[in-house]
Amino acid sequence: MLQRQTPLSIDWIGDVDGYLDLIDQTRLPERLEYRTCHTSDEVWQAIRQLAVRGAPAIGIAAAYGVILAARDFAGGSERWRPELARALEYFASSRPTAVNLFWALDRLRARADRLPASASADDLRRELLDEARRIHQEDREICREIGRCGAELLADGDGVITHCNTGGLATAEFGTALAAILTAADQGKQLHVFVTETRPLLQGARLTAWELMQHDIPATLICDSAAAQVMKEGRVRSVWVGADRIAANGDVANKIGTYALALLARAHDLPLYVAAPASTFDLSLRSGDEIPIEQRAAEEVAEGFGRRTAPEGVSVYNPAFDVTPAQLIEGIVTEWGVVRPVETAGIRRVLSPAQENRKLSQ
Amino acid sequence: MLQRQTPLSIDWIGDVDGYLDLIDQTRLPERLEYRTCHTSDEVWQAIRQLAVRGAPAIGIAAAYGVILAARDFAGGSERWRPELARALEYFASSRPTAVNLFWALDRLRARADRLPASASADDLRRELLDEARRIHQEDREICREIGRCGAELLADGDGVITHCNTGGLATAEFGTALAAILTAADQGKQLHVFVTETRPLLQGARLTAWELMQHDIPATLICDSAAAQVMKEGRVRSVWVGADRIAANGDVANKIGTYALALLARAHDLPLYVAAPASTFDLSLRSGDEIPIEQRAAEEVAEGFGRRTAPEGVSVYNPAFDVTPAQLIEGIVTEWGVVRPVETAGIRRVLSPAQENRKLSQ
Numbered sequence: 001m002l003q004r005q006t007p008l009s010i011d012w013i014g015d016v017d018g019y020l021d022l023i024d025q026t027r028l029p030e031r032l033e034y035r036t037c038h039t040s041d042e043v044w045q046a047i048r049q050l051a052v053r054g055a056p057a058i059g060i061a062a063a064y065g066v067i068l069a070a071r072d073f074a075g076g077s078e079r080w081r082p083e084l085a086r087a088l089e090y091f092a093s094s095r096p097t098a099v100n101l102f103w104a105l106d107r108l109r110a111r112a113d114r115l116p117a118s119a120s121a122d123d124l125r126r127e128l129l130d131e132a133r134r135i136h137q138e139d140r141e142i143c144r145e146i147g148r149c150g151a152e153l154l155a156d157g158d159g160v161i162t163h164c165n166t167g168g169l170a171t172a173e174f175g176t177a178l179a180a181i182l183t184a185a186d187q188g189k190q191l192h193v194f195v196t197e198t199r200p201l202l203q204g205a206r207l208t209a210w211e212l213m214q215h216d217i218p219a220t221l222i223c224d225s226a227a228a229q230v231m232k233e234g235r236v237r238s239v240w241v242g243a244d245r246i247a248a249n250g251d252v253a254n255k256i257g258t259y260a261l262a263l264l265a266r267a268h269d270l271p272l273y274v275a276a277p278a279s280t281f282d283l284s285l286r287s288g289d290e291i292p293i294e295q296r297a298a299e300e301v302a303e304g305f306g307r308r309t310a311p312e313g314v315s316v317y318n319p320a321f322d323v324t325p326a327q328l329i330e331g332i333v334t335e336w337g338v339v340r341p342v343e344t345a346g347i348r349r350v351l352s353p354a355q356e357n358r359k360l361s362q
Numbered sequence: 363m364l365q366r367q368t369p370l371s372i373d374w375i376g377d378v379d380g381y382l383d384l385i386d387q388t389r390l391p392e393r394l395e396y397r398t399c400h401t402s403d404e405v406w407q408a409i410r411q412l413a414v415r416g417a418p419a420i421g422i423a424a425a426y427g428v429i430l431a432a433r434d435f436a437g438g439s440e441r442w443r444p445e446l447a448r449a450l451e452y453f454a455s456s457r458p459t460a461v462n463l464f465w466a467l468d469r470l471r472a473r474a475d476r477l478p479a480s481a482s483a484d485d486l487r488r489e490l491l492d493e494a495r496r497i498h499q500e501d502r503e504i505c506r507e508i509g510r511c512g513a514e515l516l517a518d519g520d521g522v523i524t525h526c527n528t529g530g531l532a533t534a535e536f537g538t539a540l541a542a543i544l545t546a547a548d549q550g551k552q553l554h555v556f557v558t559e560t561r562p563l564l565q566g567a568r569l570t571a572w573e574l575m576q577h578d579i580p581a582t583l584i585c586d587s588a589a590a591q592v593m594k595e596g597r598v599r600s601v602w603v604g605a606d607r608i609a610a611n612g613d614v615a616n617k618i619g620t621y622a623l624a625l626l627a628r629a630h631d632l633p634l635y636v637a638a639p640a641s642t643f644d645l646s647l648r649s650g651d652e653i654p655i656e657q658r659a660a661e662e663v664a665e666g667f668g669r670r671t672a673p674e675g676v677s678v679y680n681p682a683f684d685v686t687p688a689q690l691i692e693g694i695v696t697e698w699g700v701v702r703p704v705e706t707a708g709i710r711r712v713l714s715p716a717q718e719n720r721k722l723s724q
Contacts, residue, residue: 194679206672221672259594314567314581315583322590
């Protein structure tokens with residue numbers, strides 16, 4: 001069975017009065033450091049500053065962040081309910097695109113809603129911690145399932161391109177697209193992974209290359225702009241990415257550059273696979289046009305790594321995500337199976353057992 | 363008439379015993395510094411380290427570099443001819459892809475070949491300097507012509523994407539693709555230029571953004587991976603790039619990422635224009651497959667910005683150029699007119715007056 005070779009990205013230490021340890025992903029690969037969060041503000045900042053990033057990881061971290069917010073709640077439900085609502089709203093404001101964040105907050109809200117009016121703030125804290133731990137533990141299992149489903153789409157000898165970071169750092173464990181690669185390698189398939197560095201914040205160069213090296217999987221770092229050339233040279237058989245939000249029609253919001261890779265893959269007749277937990281689907285949105293796209297600071301582009309790389313005062317356009325139309329995606333790998341072809345009906349079919357199961361577990 | 367707003371990228375100071383001043387393009391935009399070259403080795407290093415870069419600028423700099431090498435030549439032609447051959451070979455080894463380098467060296471060789479056996483090393487130096495100055499001066503005029511031809515393809519209100527740096531820094535003056543943009547703006551057309559930062563060495567962010575700001579042309583910096591999104595949003599009407607070598611069939615070697623932009627432009631039904639002097643054509647090569655592609659150091663990718671951005675020991679694939687097939691190119695803008703459609707016969711037609719003229723001027 002696949003063994004984790006990297007430390008846990010997110011770790012809740014202790015019980016209701018515990019705290020959150022996050023690998024500070026902004027320091028990798030130079031330093032592997034934990035960022036300890038004793039307050040909800042510290043968690044909010046960690047999410048905003050991308051110390052913790054990756055759609056599933058953001059959801060897990062925010063859930064624990066709400067526990068830290070709830071530490072100050074007191075009295076009966078007439079007092080803590082509005083405080084909880086504010087805490088959930090606060091975390092919902094940390095990043096706009098990844099829907100797993102809102103999904104995790106919704107789970108906490110639903111859990112609290114089921115508490116009787118007589119429940120104390122202590123009762124609430126215990127319930128919320130239990131729910132956060134479930135979200136965290138479920139994500140581990142989901143990643144393993146995504147890995148298993150995705151690995152079937154990878155053959156011995158395959159070269160693949162992957163973009164951004166979709167590994168253990170982005171999730172509870174193993175990742176989404178990267179879990180497919182890790183699982184296939186664990187099954188004895190020889191793979192070679194071309195890792196796009198992923199400007200502006202270099203999650204591919206800093207995080208994915210590091211994770212693959214920890215797992216001893218052959219990896220080659222390339223500039224984002226070299227992906228088309230790697231495809232043209234026949235070095236890869238497929239392209240693998242994660243997702244931050246998927247609309248009902250299968251349009252996928254993911255790290256800026258994904259849409260370009262999808263077009264380039266199509267031009268070279270290579271399949272693009274998206275791997276993401278079912279919680280990444282936002283069926284309330286008909287298409288990707290409705291997905292809010294986070295615009296990030298100019299400095300990420302113009303002052304890479306503490307050094308000015310563009311003239312002072314230059315105008316910068318820095319969307320953190322783009323939307324890849326469903327028709328450019330060969331399949332979406334979820335813990336419940338592969339949506340293929342990517343279309344509304346197929347998505348509903350694959351998701352329906354997940355939704356039923358979620359109801360059962362509540 | 364278009365006025366230069368940036369300092370000369372290449373400046374020969376003095377006469378036969380002069381020296382070469384080059385803007386050190388590795389220091390921009392932080393510092394505008396000249397790198398003074400008193401020896402041929404200094405020029406060779408400046409080319410290799412990209413202190414001077416851009417296909418036409420490399421040719422001009424190498425030509426002056428040969429003058430510095432010739433400073434040590436002595437005696438009659440039986441002595442200086444083999445020394446000159448070695449100097450030409452030395453500069454030919456500085457960078458492999460841009461054909462303008464070899465073209466400039468060929469012009470010096472041809473000029474020397476026409477000298478009688480009785481010519482002294484002093485005679486040679488005078489001839490070489492005259493030829494280098496001609497190459498330099500001709501490039502100024504060529505850039506203006508390219509600008510005039512290219513500007514006709516730009517309309518008032520156009521947004522454009524440009525990749526890498528094709529401006530005054532890359533040439534004697536004004537540039538190639540950027541000359542078209544500068545000329546159109548000078549004609550009163552309102553343009554908005556999206557500048558790809560151009561990893562790994564960020565010539566777009568550091569050089570093109572700087573040049574456009576000097577000329578007061580609205581410019582927005584984007585990550586290379588955001589170009590597809592900018593196209594999708596309908597912000598641009600065309601894509602403009604330079605070239606390092608063009609095969610007889612119109613396949614174009616240019617900065618890594620050009621091929622991707624060409625595919626993305628095609629997917630969005632946008633024309634891609636290549637702007638380059640006639641000297642960029644290498645009619646000895648039937649197709650782009652025969653163009654040698656320079657592979658550059660891993661550190662350019664893994665230690666960008668003077669800081670380690672990828673794990674120690676990571677494998678890196680860093681081709682400096684890629685090849686864009688002719689069928690993805692809407693037109694090639696030269697000083698003799700626009701090749702359009704891009705195909706062997708059209709290239710020969712546009713180049714023939716250039717070749718005849720070159721013969722006349724010799």
